[in-house]
Structures are given as C-alpha cells and as structure tokens.
Amino acid sequence: MEGAVEPAAALRQLHEQHGAALLGFAARLTHNPDLARDVVQDVLLRAWRHPEIVASDERAARAWLFTVTRNLVIDRWRSAAHRHETATDVSTLADRTPTGEDATSAVLDRWLIADALRGLSPQHREVVVAASYEGRPLAEIARTLGVPEGTVKSRLHYGLRSLRLLLQEKGVTAP
Template sequence: MATSQKEVALTELHDRHGAELWRFALRLTHDRQVAEDVVQEVLLRAWKDPRLGEREEPAARAWLFTATRNLVIDRWRSAASRHELRTELPPDRSVEDGTSVVLDRWLVAEALGSLSPEHRAVIAAAYFEGCSVADIAARLRIPPGTVKSRLHYGLRSLRLVLQEKGVTRS
C-alpha cells in the first residue's frame, strides 16, 4: 500500500475509532494522558502493520481494541506503572523484618515434630543446647555410638522432611 493510501486509511481509522479507543483506554487506565498515549501507540502500530488496508471494518476494529487492551496490560506490568525507580547506587544496607527467620524456625520446628522422640532428643541437645556426644550419652544413659547413630539418622530424616516441604534441594 502506498504511503498516501496508508495515510488515508489511518486517518479513517482514527476518525472512526479514535474517540472510542480513547474512552476504552480511559476506562482501563483511569488517566487521561495515559489513555491518549495508549491510543497514539496503537494507531502507530496500525500504521506499521502492512495489512492495514486489507482488513475489513470489523476485523480492523477488533484489532485496534485488542491492541489497546494488550498495551494497557503491558503498561500495568511494567516497572514504570508500579512507580519503581532505577538508582545507580543500591541502598547501603537492607532492613530485615525477621519474617524469613520466623518462617524458617516454624518450618524446622514442624519438621522436628515429625521425627521420633529419640531422634528429636539428640538433635535438640546437640544443636540447640550445644551438648557434646559424651554429654548427651550421659544425660540419656545410652552409649556414645547410639547418640552418633541417632544424630545421623535423625538429621537424614529431617533433611527428607524439609525436602518434601520444598525447603531444601534434593
């Protein structure tokens, strides 16, 4: 299609659908300027479409409204619409709210609850109280080898439970 024919077709599209497209974009964006920008971008895309003149009226109208809707969705998804700003320097330090620590503790406590009482007792003594194998053996009145065995199998079971919860990798 020659440029003059394209201009005529684009002008006709704008005259027939421009106001409706703008109202549609305004309903989606609730911002007059953004709606104008969206319609302008859609008409520019229509201008660049080589099949512009080949489309029948209903197909052209559907294409324009679909393109408008898609462009608004793209703007919503973009960082600019969420008012995110890029900075050259990141903040000096992040402020942690402790949520991840609480969640980790909760997951570990739940996983520990699924272990046998024997495994849970040696793991708690070793890792939460800092007791040595000899101290645990004396306290529980079991041989040190049994303490080591319970630690080994208890930790293995704990890892499997956490993997099932999606906390750790296989």
C-alpha cells in the first residue's frame, strides 16, 4: 500500500486482501456468521479511523487487523450486552449452565495471557511462568536457573510489570 492512496481506496484494497481471511477467523472465534460479519465490519471501521494502519505495509496492517478482530471478539464475550443480546429459545434455558460461559471466558483469558507471555523476554517469561503458574518458590527457581535469588526477584518484578503493560495494550484493565 505504498504511495499516496486515497483512504477509501486503501480501505477497499485492505478489505479485498484480508476481508475473507478476517471473516473466517472471526467466524471460527464466534461460531456465529452474523456476529463474525459485525466484528469484521467493526474492524474495518477502526482501520478507516486509523489511516496510519491502512497506509502501513501489508504485513503490519494484516497483523493489526487480526489482533483487533481477536480483541473485539474477546470484548464481546466479556460484555454484559453479549449475554443480553443473544436470542434465547425458552426450551433451552434449562440446558444452560454458568460453567459453559465461565469455561469460554477462562479459555479466552488463557489465550490472551499466553499471547502476552510470548511478548516477554525469555528470561522474564521463564521466571513468571515458574513463579506465578507453577507456584515454585523463588529459591527453587534460582537453583534451577543457576542465578542468585535476587536476580529471580528482579526478573519476576520486571516480567510482571511488562506483562501488565502488554495486557493493557491489548485492552485488558485491572478489576
């Protein structure tokens, strides 16, 4: 998308290049073709509002489009409006359990956190996973890595801080 291209033409080109893939991606995430079309429309509207994305190189624009698609799907799953906007057949109400919705939210949360963990340096990720997810004590982590315990504490501190920033960039806010 090099050169001075009119925003509407650039957006049309972006849709032609990535629209079908975005729709397929959104459909796999939502399991609802109507919702998937709405999400893709919202993504393209956001791209139109951010001409720097439309004008960026194709790879960066594609990555941005897919990230925004994923984040919008996650936001819709978490929103109260999602729970109230879906049409419900009265006969299926007895079959619904909160654990199904909780499980979906938990899966999306794990996916979001795993994606953010990949953004950490290997040293920070290793310590954060060992301490926060495996529940290992700092002294054990230090012995395993062959570094002083103070280094593990420092890596954990800066790793968690970086993880929080990465999650904030993805739209996650603290409760």
